[in-house]
Each structure stands twice: as C-alpha cells, then as structure tokens.
Amino acid sequence: MRTMLFPAALAAAVVILMLAVEDGGGVEAAIGLQQPLKLKYQYYRRHTTCKYAEAFVRHQVTLYWNRDKTITAKLLRLLYSDCFVTGCDASILLDGPESEKTAPQNARLGGFDLIDRIKKVMEIRCPGVVSCADILNLATRDAVHLAGGPSYPLFTGRRDGMTSKASTVDLPSASISSKAALAYFESKTLDVLDMATLLGAHAIGTTDCSNVVDRLYNFNNTGKPDPTMSQHFADQLRKTCPRPTNMKGTQSKNPWVYLNPDSGPSYQLGNSYYKRALAHQSVLGVDQQLLYNNDTRELTDEYADEYPWKNGFEGWRRSLALSMNRMGNIDVLTDNSTGEIRRNCRYTN
C-alpha cells in the first residue's frame, strides 16, 4: 500500500518496475515516467559484444563475498560517494594527489580491490567495453542481494569520467539534521522516499567513533548529548567511543562501532535498522533523524513493520530496487565526448 506522499507516476513506476523483474519487459517505459533515461536495461547483453558482462560481475562478487562479507557495506558506501559527487562517473575510483578519494569524508572507503579484480576480468574477456562506473553499480547490486537485499534489474551504459577533484566532495556530516539531509538529497535529484530507503543501507557496516562522539558528548556544540538518543544506548556507546580528549593517550586506537548493532557481524540487511530508529537507538545522527520529518517517520514505521497492514520490510526491498536505479542515474555520462571506458579504474586512459 503506497501512501499519499508519493506522486502517482512514481508509484506506478514502482509497480511496473516490479513486474519487470519477472518478465524483463517494459522497464524502460517504467523508469521513463520519471525522467528521460540515458541508461538502458541489459545494455551489455543487447547492445555490446560483451553479452555476459553482468554474469562475470556476479561471479566475482560471489567469490569475494564468500571470503569477506563486509564487502556489501563497502560497495554501498563507495557507490554513494561516487554518485552523489559529480554523478555516477567512477570519479571516486581515480587515484591521484587531489582526487576525490583523498577528501577527508572518503578516508575510510573500501572495496577498491574488488572493483580492480572485476575490471581485470573484463579487460581479458571483452577489452574496452565495460565501464568502471557500471562495474561499481552492478557489483553493488549483486552484493546487496547476497546480503539479503533485493535482486533487481539495473540500468547500464555509463561511461567513466575523466576528472576527480577532492574539492568537489560535498558529502555531509553523519550528524546532519533531517531537513539538511533532505535538501542534500533533493539537490541530487532524489526525494524523500529515496532518502528514507537508501539510508537503510546503514543496516550493515561499521563507522569510526569520530562520526558518533559529538552525539555522545557535545551534540551540535550544546555541550550535551544528543537528546534524541536513548540514554541507555548512549551509555553503552560511550564504553566503545570515549571522549575525543581521552583518546589522545591511546593514539594507535581507532575505535569503531557497528552502524547497526543488531545486525553486527552477520552483515545481513534487515529492518532492525528502522526498528532501532523508532527505539531511539540509531548510531548515526542522520539515521535517528528519520523520526523528525513526517514523511520519513511514516516510512520508518512502514519499513519497521510496526503495523501489520503496511508493507513492512518487503516494501523496503521494493523501494530499494527503484531508489538504487535512481541514485545510479545521477548525472551519468553516456556520450563519447564526455566519458570513456577506462582500461584501469584507477587511471584515465
């Protein structure tokens, strides 16, 4: 049951996209309801000589996942860091002294090794055809599925950007207010449904204490803890994340916490993330802020399955399929003149 807050066209797109998962048809038309789409469904199979590109990616991601389940959270963050900054152009993958990956917000990114490995396979199987931007999007899709998320069709045909500058990185603080977070998403052509849904990626993964200590000791420069966090949970977190001033003596330590202690080392996507928000037990401020916007609050109730007549976690899985395609569509490059197919994801050709 979709609620009033979604435009009718968008709701229709969700439904048609879901049907398309089964029959593989009508997908372009469905997404076309929202905006002209430059990407194509099954681009590699239908429009290139690299018919099995998606299968090659899935195989490599599965091999990696079998050894290291932290890869899903890493790829989700890598993709977000790429798409929200100058679009899904693989600019986050470029090496260089002033590249995006050198920005402070990107200090703890991972997953580059898997992308390199997939690219190596692609350059052997079908040289010069599959872009790094598509590899990142496809690999993330497959890793999400392995972690208990949905499986969904992904539009492809991106080309890789030729520049990457740390100065363009505008990723916001983890303690951002719901209002500022929504403004940020909207500035990237996404909406409140995308925000509430994509944040569910924080059901897995870890974060440095540096992203949490302000909430525990000096929220928004008030000298007090974040009033939206349960006292009991704050007490618990303080044991792992000491006051920054107390960390000086223990310099080699770089304490971290699970973004969602309920999922923790299982690395399974689930709706405990939304349940924790309702219980005021979110780790990051931006996650707790889901309760402070009427639309995201309603979606949080829905995804947490607090009401039997709502969509519950299945609703989240369906929305994620749509929102991942919408995020993957931000400022994509599809022209010869603006983008290339990199031979090595770390360098322009």
Ligand SMILES: *[C@@H]1O[C@H](CO)[C@@H](O)[C@H](O)[C@H]1NC(C)=O
């Ligand atoms: C922090 O304070 C500023 C100024 O009072 C306010 O605009 C902002 O929304 C606050 N941030 C949060 C996360 O509450």
Ligand SMILES: *[C@@H]1O[C@H](CO)[C@@H](O)[C@H](O)[C@H]1NC(C)=O
């Ligand atoms: C949010 O919901 C509350 C309570 O139902 C209402 O008073 C308020 O006006 C709503 N805010 C917006 C921006 O719609």
Ligand SMILES: *[C@@H]1O[C@H](CO)[C@@H](O)[C@H](O)[C@H]1NC(C)=O
């Ligand atoms: C891309 O550029 C090459 C020449 O460099 C040209 O042969 C090819 O047709 C172009 N492809 C597209 C899709 O425009």
